Amino acid sequence: MTAQYDALGGSGLQFFGKVSASVSHELKNVLAIINENAGLLEDLTFAARRGSPIDPDRLERAVQNFSKQIRRADEILRNMNRFAHSVDQFEAPVDLGELAGLVAQLAGRKAAMGRIQLETMPPSQPVVLNTNPFLVENLIWLTLEFAIAATAAGGTIGLVPEKSDGAVLLHITGISDMAGSLPGGMPAGHEEILAALGATMSPDMAGSRVTLQLGQAR
Amino acid sequence: MRILLVDDETEFVATLAERLSLRSMAVDYATTAQEALALIEEHAYDLAVLDMKMPGTSGLELQSTLKERCPAMKFIFLTGHGSETDYITGSSEASSYLVKPVAIDILIAKIKEALGKW
Structure with missing residues (x-):
């Protein structure tokens, strides 16, 4: 089977690279959403310190976004881990x-x-x-x-x-x-x-x- | 100054729009190219922030259409790829390429720079 991998040459590597690039792109999107929601909490905190009331519903939506993105990232990484281990045997x-x-x-x-x-x-x-x-x-x-x-x-x-x-x-x-x-x-x-x-x-x-x-x- | 944000990641683009609005910027957002094209029929935008990769229509394709209809519009691209240099040769019309996640102060600086308001 090793010889079969060798015969594939670059196409197997290309496949691995495409999957890795897609996964990293997905994770960048997850990080971008977390980054914006963290930034929004900073903005709301800053505004609250200057006397503006905080809307609890808005805070809750931000927290829900964090949870949703953490679940999304976990699933992406679980899939990537399963994929990476597919070359074990x-x-x-x-x-x-x-x-x-x-x-x-x-x-x-x-x-x-x-x-x-x-x-x-x-x-x-x-x-x-x-x-x-x-x-x-x-x-x-x-x-x-x-x-x-x-x-x-x-x-x-x-x-x-x-x-x-x-x-x-x-x-x-x-x-x-x-x-x-x-x-x-x-x-x-x-x-x-x-x-x-x-x-x-x-x-x-x-x-x-x-x-x-x-x-x-x- | 009115800004259009276009990205298929709804939670990202909605929150970014909210944060820019908190900074007294007039901002609308779209999650598809079709929504973006509908919005430019309603409002005059000075600048669009476009995701590079969206379902159906890429950021570069959307930029081309927007440029035809709004020749004075400026553009900033956001990409989830690791490096801006991947796309620097993609279009000479773009003001900037920024990699996600992006610090809002940097985005605002790029917006002001593109609009000559720095």
Whole structure:
């Protein structure tokens, strides 16, 4: 598997960099909101010292903003931590529903920039396979990059894990312009990852979806 | 002097607008490009503070549209990216680029500088 990482060259690093940049951008926004609310409390304190009454409702809203942003930052960092640890093992049992949900959350801001929603549909039973978590994340990310670029603003892209005859599948649904975007639209690096994982990718033009066949279920 | 703030982070832009208002500045805010374009139909703005990355329309794209409709408008960009230098070549029309989180005194200094009121 080490050789497979080597074969990926810069694309794996690029993926890691994109996720890190997105996370740091999100955290900057969180800090900006906390900064403004802290500044507002300073402003209100300053005004109170000069005799202006403080509105308790305004204070409460500022405090609620702090709490909300702390929860938001905690979730961002938990996701980043899970992502960072996905390179710990070359092969591990992976719950595809959880992994797809993680990648969807990491890609959430990228999708939002195109005014697109990502929605993970959890399977009724866990879909688990032994695989390389980081490579699967990278493959899902690249497929989502393609799907986001090929979907009109306002659309919803679904991530649907499925176990079918023992095979583990992930359907990426709701891609509104499949025909106009394939075959050239897939980001560089996806073929190398498919080969490294022994996975396949099947576009379904009529169904507006791409199906990743990722291996055999445990 | 009337200022337009545009950022998709509602809690950020609303609180910043409130703080500038407490400093006796006339400020309105929008959380989308569409809202911003509606506001410029109602008010004449001297300067817009724009987030670089917003859903649907980027700060640079919005600046281009605003500039067409309000040629005298000045601009300051806010970015969540680590470095202003990432964007310095992005547009020659911008007065300044500031990285979030930004100290309000620095933002006000940049606003006054852009409007020649320093």
